[in-house]
Amino acid sequence: xxxxxxQTPALLVERSHLEANLAEMARVRPGDRxxxxxxxxxxxxxxxxxxxxxxxxxxxATIREAEGLHAAGLADDVLLANVVLDARRIGALVADGxxxxxxxxxxxAVAAAxxxxxxxxxxxVCVGLPRTGCRPEDAGRLAALAxxxxxxxxxxxxxxGHLFIIEDASQRRPLVREAMQLLASAAADVGGEVVSxxxxxxxxxxxxxxxxxxxxxxxxxxxxxxxxxLPFAQALSVLGTVISVSPQGWAVxxxxxxxxxxxxxxxxxxxxPVWFCSDEHTTVGNSLExxxxxxxxVGDRVxxxxxxxxxxxxxxxxxxxxxxxxxxxxxxxxLRGW
Amino acid sequence: xxxxxxQTPALLVERSHLEANLAEMARVRPGDRxxxxxxxxxxxxxxxxxxxxxxxxxxxATIREAEGLHAAGLADDVLLANVVLDARRIGALVADGxxxxxxxxxxxAVAAAxxxxxxxxxxxVCVGLPRTGCRPEDAGRLAALAxxxxxxxxxxxxxxGHLFIIEDASQRRPLVREAMQLLASAAADVGGEVVSxxxxxxxxxxxxxxxxxxxxxxxxxxxxxxxxxLPFAQALSVLGTVISVSPQGWAVxxxxxxxxxxxxxxxxxxxxPVWFCSDEHTTVGNSLExxxxxxxxVGDRVxxxxxxxxxxxxxxxxxxxxxxxxxxxxxxxxLRGW
Numbered sequence: 259x260x261x262x263x264x265q266t267p268a269l270l271v272e273r274s275h276l277e278a279n280l281a282e283m284a285r286v287r288p289g290d291r292x293x294x295x296x297x298x299x300x301x302x303x304x305x306x307x308x309x310x311x312x313x314x315x316x317x318x319a320t321i322r323e324a325e326g327l328h329a330a331g332l333a334d335d336v337l338l339a340n341v342v343l344d345a346r347r348i349g350a351l352v353a354d355g356x357x358x359x360x361x362x363x364x365x366x367a368v369a370a371a372x373x374x375x376x377x378x379x380x381x382x383v384c385v386g387l388p389r390t391g392c393r394p395e396d397a398g399r400l401a402a403l404a405x406x407x408x409x410x411x412x413x414x415x416x417x418x419g420h421l422f423i424i425e426d427a428s429q430r431r432p433l434v435r436e437a438m439q440l441l442a443s444a445a446a447d448v449g450g451e452v453v454s455x456x457x458x459x460x461x462x463x464x465x466x467x468x469x470x471x472x473x474x475x476x477x478x479x480x481x482x483x484x485x486x487x488l489p490f491a492q493a494l495s496v497l498g499t500v501i502s503v504s505p506q507g508w509a510v511x512x513x514x515x516x517x518x519x520x521x522x523x524x525x526x527x528x529x530x531p532v533w534f535c536s537d538e539h540t541t542v543g544n545s546l547e548x549x550x551x552x553x554x555x556v557g558d559r560v561x562x563x564x565x566x567x568x569x570x571x572x573x574x575x576x577x578x579x580x581x582x583x584x585x586x587x588x589x590x591x592x593l594r595g596w
Numbered sequence: 597x598x599x600x601x602x603q604t605p606a607l608l609v610e611r612s613h614l615e616a617n618l619a620e621m622a623r624v625r626p627g628d629r630x631x632x633x634x635x636x637x638x639x640x641x642x643x644x645x646x647x648x649x650x651x652x653x654x655x656x657a658t659i660r661e662a663e664g665l666h667a668a669g670l671a672d673d674v675l676l677a678n679v680v681l682d683a684r685r686i687g688a689l690v691a692d693g694x695x696x697x698x699x700x701x702x703x704x705a706v707a708a709a710x711x712x713x714x715x716x717x718x719x720x721v722c723v724g725l726p727r728t729g730c731r732p733e734d735a736g737r738l739a740a741l742a743x744x745x746x747x748x749x750x751x752x753x754x755x756x757g758h759l760f761i762i763e764d765a766s767q768r769r770p771l772v773r774e775a776m777q778l779l780a781s782a783a784a785d786v787g788g789e790v791v792s793x794x795x796x797x798x799x800x801x802x803x804x805x806x807x808x809x810x811x812x813x814x815x816x817x818x819x820x821x822x823x824x825x826l827p828f829a830q831a832l833s834v835l836g837t838v839i840s841v842s843p844q845g846w847a848v849x850x851x852x853x854x855x856x857x858x859x860x861x862x863x864x865x866x867x868x869p870v871w872f873c874s875d876e877h878t879t880v881g882n883s884l885e886x887x888x889x890x891x892x893x894v895g896d897r898v899x900x901x902x903x904x905x906x907x908x909x910x911x912x913x914x915x916x917x918x919x920x921x922x923x924x925x926x927x928x929x930x931l932r933g934w
Contacts, residue, residue, distance in 0.1 A: 265682070267934060297875055319876045340850075340876060341839040343895055344603065363840055366894040388871060388879050390840040390848050419874075501679040502701055502728040510728050512678075516910050517934075521858035521873065533726060535859065536757075537635055537906050538657045538678060541726050556704040557681055568875050572854050573911065575933050595913055596605060596855075 259585040261497065261578075262559060267513035268497045269574045270561065271304075271478065271589075273581045275493035279477050280311045282489055286462050287471055293317045293337060293454060295474030296593060298568050301577055302330035303589035304477065317454075317472040318593075321347045326593040328356035335359075337454060339415060339472060341367045341382065341390050342374075349375020359412055359452075363392045365403060372407035379409050380452055383444040385416035385437040394440045398447030413452030416441040417472070422459040425485055431463065438465045459486055480567040482522040495561040496525065496570070497578075498540070500554050507544055509554040513562055514538040519569025525562040530554065532562075597923040599835065599916075600897060605851035606835045607912045608899065609642075609816065609927075611919045613831035617815050618649045620827055624800050625809055631655045631675060631792060633812030634931060636906050639915055640668035641927035642815065655792075655810040656931075659685045664931040666694035673697075675792060677753060677810060679705045679720065679728050680712075687713020697750055697790075701730045703741060710745035717747050718790055721782040723754035723775040732778045736785030751790030754779040755810070760797040763823055769801065776803045797824055818905040820860040833899040834863065834908070835916075836878070838892050845882055847892040851900055852876040857907025863900040868892065870900075 261270065283292055294308040295317040305316060305327060315335035318324045321342060327333045333356035338348065341363055348358050352375060361382035362368045371379055381400050384391030392400055401411045418437040424430040438455060445453050445467065453469045458476040475483050478494035496518060498511035511527070515535040518525050524532045530542035540562065544552045554560070564570040571577065572594055579587040599608065621630055632646040633655040643654060643665060653673035656662045659680065665671045671694035676686065679701055686696050690713060699720035700706045709717055719738050722729030730738055739749045756775040762768040776793060783791050783805065791807045796814040813821050816832040834856060836849035849865070853873040856863050862870045868880035878900065882890045892898070902908040909915065910932055917925040 265934065341848075343837055343839055364894050367839070384842065388842065388844070388846045389874060389877055393843065499681055501681055501705070504722065504726065505731065506726070508726045510679075515857070515859045516907050519853070519858070520907075521853045536727060539727055556702050569854050569858075596603065 261580055261583050261585055264497060264578060264585065266497050266499045266559070267517040269571065269577050270495050270497050270580050271577050272493050272495070273579055273586060275491035276477065279479065279490045279493060280307060283461065283473065283476055284311045284313070287473070288312055290314055291470055292461070293470045293472055294477065295319070295457070295472045296323055296327065298474030299478055299571050299577070300591045300593035301589045302326055302332060302592055303587070304577070305332050306330070308477065317474070320596050322595045323593045324348060324356070324358050325351060328354070333357060337380065337415070339454070343367065343370045345371050345374025345376050352377055361390070361415055362400065362404060363390050365400070368400060368404045368407060368409070372409055377410060378412055379404050380412050380415045380450070380454065381444065381448050383414050383416040383441055385418050385440045387417055387420040389417070391416060394444040397444035401448040411448060411450050413450030413454070414441055414445045414448050415452070415454040416444070417457070418455065418460065419457065422457065422486070427487070434460055434463055435465060438468060442467050458483055458488065458490070475567050478567045478571070480522070481526050481563050481565050492563055494567055494570070495563055498560050498562060500556055500558040500560060503552060503554055503556050507552055508533060508541050509552055511540045511542065511560055511562070512538060514540055517570070517573055518562065518564050519566040519573070521569060522565035525564055527560055527562050530560070599918055599921050599923055602835060602916060602923065604835050604837045604897070605855040607909065607915050608833050608835050608918050609915050610831050610833070611917055611924060613829035614815065617817065617828045617831060618645060621799065621811065621814055622649045625811070626650055628652055629808055630799070631808045631810055632815065633657070633795070633810045634661055634665065636812030637816055637909050637915070638929045638931035639927045640664055640670060640930055641925070642915070643670050644668070646815065655812070658934050660933050661931045662686060662694070662696050663689060666692070671695060675718065675753070677792070681705065681708045683709050683712025683714050690715055699728070699753055700738065700742060701728050703738070706738060706742045706745060706747070710747055715748060716750055717742050718750050718753045718788070718792065719782065719786050721752050721754040721779055723756050723778045725755055725758040727755070729754060732782040735782035739786040749786060749788050751788030751792070752779055752783045752786050753790070753792040754782070755795070756793065756798065757795065760795065760824070765825070772798055772801055773803060776806060780805050796821055796826065796828070813905050816905045816909070818860070818902050819864050820903050830901055832905055832908070833901055836898050836900060838894055838896040838898060841890060841892055841894050845890055846871060846879050847890055849878045849880065849898055849900070850876060852878055855908070855911055856900065856902050857904040857911070859907060860903035863902055865898055865900050868898070
């Protein structure tokens with residue numbers, strides 16, 4: 259099938275970019291030094307490619323993502339990098355032979371894990387981002403509590419995502435190191451072999467005690483991450499059709515804010531400034547000087563680049579793997595929901 | 597079932613508010629004077645309540661929405677208020693006995709409708725919002741073209757959504773009237789009995805020649821529309837669980853930007869300022885003076901009010917109809933996708 263035959267809006271994954279992204283991560287963070295975060299793509303087809311690239315484990319954010327990986331035979335070592343207060347579905351998955359380690363950051367979370375049938379945990383440590391995670395000085399106490407409840411404590415995790423908005427790597431690097439020092443001190447108190455941190459922005463940081471990076475966006479990429487100057491290519495785009503062109507100088511595509519995550523702002527349509535998005539429309543203007551004719555016609559196909567990959571993919575039922583104008587495969591987005 | 601037993605995040609619809617909203621619309625715009633827009637809720641269960649409230653027709657934005665209404669026996673008079681360049685699925689639906697009228701705004705769109713098996717159209721007229729719609733002076737010519745292709749032209753539609761950001765009704769009213777004058781002139785050229793316009797913001801405007809209003813948000817409501825001072829109640833909320841509380845003064849719920857449309861900004865959590873949303877988290881702070889203890893504990897349930905109802909619902913598999921703490925019904929969000 260040709261890309262032009264796809265009904266729009268449609269999510270496209272450009273194979274050459276995807277393969278380059280997989281190769282770059284496997285080169286810098288081979289094997290278990292990267293634990294790909296499937297929340298960025300919610301697709302077991304793509305997760306399988308990440309495993310084939312050498313990464314044996316996965317990170318997930320929801321119970322549904324863990325269940326889907328298990329159903330697809332990909333749950334050899336899954337880290338649920340999130341706190342859950344009802345862990346019974348994870349317990350059932352573990353009883354069924356899946357390996358899922360759960361993040362805990364409070365006494366209530368430890369009790370929920372133990373009560374739900376979870377066997378392994380990491381201590382989630384706050385390293386500066388005001389989100390989940392205990393204080394570094396409380397990590398050892400929580401680990402002891404978890405062990406007293408019969409849980410194996412594999413180590414610690416911490417997410418320095420508040421530093422990813424700093425675009426200049428030379429400014430970001432010392433602050434990342436400082437945040438990771440907090441994680442190191444917690445790891446010393448907790449014990450275990452896992453120190454899990456970071457993401458796409460910090461995949462190449464050389465911090466010896468961090469054993470694995472939870473990178474998700476790298477594989478598909480978005481325009482927000484692209485501002486950091488990372489060597490990953492924009493593999494994901496939303497294909498749309500121009501359904502209307504105004505003689506007053508704008509054109510309207512059939513992708514809108516129901517097919518694009520908007521928390522990081524508007525999508526980018528190369529060559530055409532985006533004016534605004536509605537539910538099922540994006541209005542774009544002319545890239546040329548004022549008054550020049552609009553270089554788009556009704557029926558033209560355009561590709562929009564999402565500002566944030568994770569919520570964009572979660573809005574779609576499928577990803578289409580393409581090689582320029584040719585459609586290669588359809589991948590269900592099979593890890594949606596909770 | 598009790599609301600506290602629902603797995604979170606979960607979308608709740610408060611029955612008393614929903615019923616009040618349905619009643620208010622049926623009072624001011626009874627029968628076919630309102631054509632409810634199902635894009636706001638994407639649920640045939642809720643659409644059925646709107647029909648039971650007296651509104652015989654529906655507005656949709658996608659082919660999938662039209663197909664779902666037809667499958668549910670609700671396609672007696674559906675207006676696809678959007679331009680489609682491949683109308684074959686609509687043609688199949690019409691051949692199967694559904695009544696779907698399609699918006700057209702160009703020669704290409706007219707040809708697509710005729711070629712796809714569509715039988716009835718309205719001329720989509722631009723009344724100021726830079727989106728779809730022909731110029732008012734081109735509407736008559738397009739109607740003649742449509743009729744020459746064997747299409748019945750039922751009238752015109754135009755959406756004055758660019759005026760809905762004006763919060764003061766006394767300032768908004770004359771501009772809405774001006775936009776509707778454009779639609780009236782197009783209607784005179786086009787003929788037919790339908791003049792379809794507006795939305796929740798203008799449901800109560802008394803413009804004699806507008807025969808029907810395409811109101812969607814009124815039935816569930818969001819915080820953006822609430823700023824307009826409309827007499828509709830916030831029936832929709834996202835139920836979350838507090839999964840983490842920091843001694844430094846913030847708490848984290850398990851609803852985030854994958855369960856909330858973010859194009860109109862952050863959700864509102866009554867009593868707790870929202871700091872930011874991540875994929876599966878919302879961090880909230882203390883509503884009390886600086887330094888006072890945070891009035892939230894791990895395990896507490898909180899309700900977030902979405903800033904934009906349409907994309908929020910589209911992210912969920914179901915709506916839960918509730919009466920305060922009691923769960924009454926589960927409604928599948930069965931009109932998602934394209």
